[in-house]
Amino acid sequence: MTYELYYWDGLQGRGEFVRLALEEAGAEYIEVARGDEHDGLGTGAMMATMDSKSEPYPPFAPPFLKDGDLLIAQTANILLYLGPRHGLVPGVDSLRYVVNGLQLTIADMVTEAHDTHHPLASNLYYEDQKDAAKVRATDFIEHRIPKFMGYFERVMKQNPAGDAYLVSDALTYVDLSMFQLIDGLYYAFPRAMKTFPKRYPRLAALHDAVLERPRIAAYLESDRRIAHNESCVFRHYPELDKDTR
Amino acid sequence: MTYELYYWDGLQGRGEFVRLALEEAGAEYIEVARGDEHDGLGTGAMMATMDSKSEPYPPFAPPFLKDGDLLIAQTANILLYLGPRHGLVPGVDSLRYVVNGLQLTIADMVTEAHDTHHPLASNLYYEDQKDAAKVRATDFIEHRIPKFMGYFERVMKQNPAGDAYLVSDALTYVDLSMFQLIDGLYYAFPRAMKTFPKRYPRLAALHDAVLERPRIAAYLESDRRIAHNESCVFRHYPELDKDTR
Incomplete structure (x- = not known):
């Protein structure tokens, strides 16, 4: 079907x-x-x-x-x-709740990434809430990325089946979602994300490993994959990225 | 256990x-x-x-x-x-995805209710983001409550098993969550919610029906139930409620 x-x-x-x-x-x-x-x-x-x-x-x-x-x-x-x-969850039933819990935590961070450019109202244009967006984006970069990513890195580190995936010793859908979250943040906040691989080596390695999976690689090359752009939750507005100082 | x-x-x-x-x-x-x-x-x-x-x-x-x-x-x-x-989902497996989907939509609205008083950063005090909070709360009242609640009311209306519950013809956990969401909004935005029972009669009836369930009624009377207060996602700041005009 x-x-x-x-x-x-x-x-x-x-x-x-x-x-x-x-x-x-x-x-x-x-x-x-x-x-x-x-x-x-x-x-x-x-x-x-x-x-x-x-x-x-x-x-x-x-x-x-x-x-x-x-x-x-x-x-x-x-x-x-x-x-x-489709074989994208662990065989052990109880671990599926772990996968779902992590997926929902990713969803929470995606909402926060969206709100960096729309902190006041989805109904308003970004241009009409730029000052508020700068405050929220700065907080996101300084506090929320470290809090969420420090947590996810720790989950990988403490994974009893090894630190190649978030849950168990094989790829699950939450690893694919983690790739997408990291990829979106790389796009939206390139300056803030510069130190990401050094600070979160397991997450960065997971991101790169997903990139190399044959079906994912083929998809990303295909015209089915839409490029990152400023209609998405992850938007690259240079003025919201980490200030260069 | x-x-x-x-x-x-x-x-x-x-x-x-x-x-x-x-x-x-x-x-x-x-x-x-x-x-x-x-x-x-x-x-x-x-x-x-x-x-x-x-x-x-x-x-x-x-x-x-x-x-x-x-x-x-x-x-x-x-x-x-x-x-x-605990018998709080429909017997039909496929309807459990409906219940979970609605629960996640409630979760999205809860996050938006929280952000009415903390639009810029959870790390900042409300007092340091009051102006932004007023903009966000106004949008929430004018656009988001009608959009979400209009939707949930329609789900009840279109429920093929009758309009007493959100899903199927018996109480599920998402009905309890809907009660809590409505109850929180009544507390936080009493002026904006004044017309709620008239605009969303099925949701208001569901709220009242949950209130009367014996175990819920006993719980709400007990000292296990903490009163609504301003540490919660639902906070009553009169200045964020609908303006009296």
């Missing part, structure tokens, strides 16, 4: 965490919003699903995934569903 | 979503941070677990739950674990 992934066209955003899992799994999927109107696809079709008055449990926002009749909303929830179906 | 719940003493916060599920289930649990140092409990014991260098998969932040050797972090993840063990 071909999955239907619903996410905004033109940006990585939260949809990218799902795409990476689908690509690593070699799963068949279509991107509904990127499809053609004449085929019943496109952004309009995505909005129609969200706004449907007959859908039993409509989603609040993209990304959401359809697998036959099942509609699953929320990034971490989609990954929770896909993980066991 | 007695659960160990780890959450900050003195506030409802995100721990309250877990407490409500444990109370409705009639489960045995202890509040580690509220315990006595002489019994190896207290906030110090909670911090020691978080900072442990030997814990295989340490948590990032409270709340977290211990069930024997298993340590589960993140509110929605804890509820995902407790739900099936």
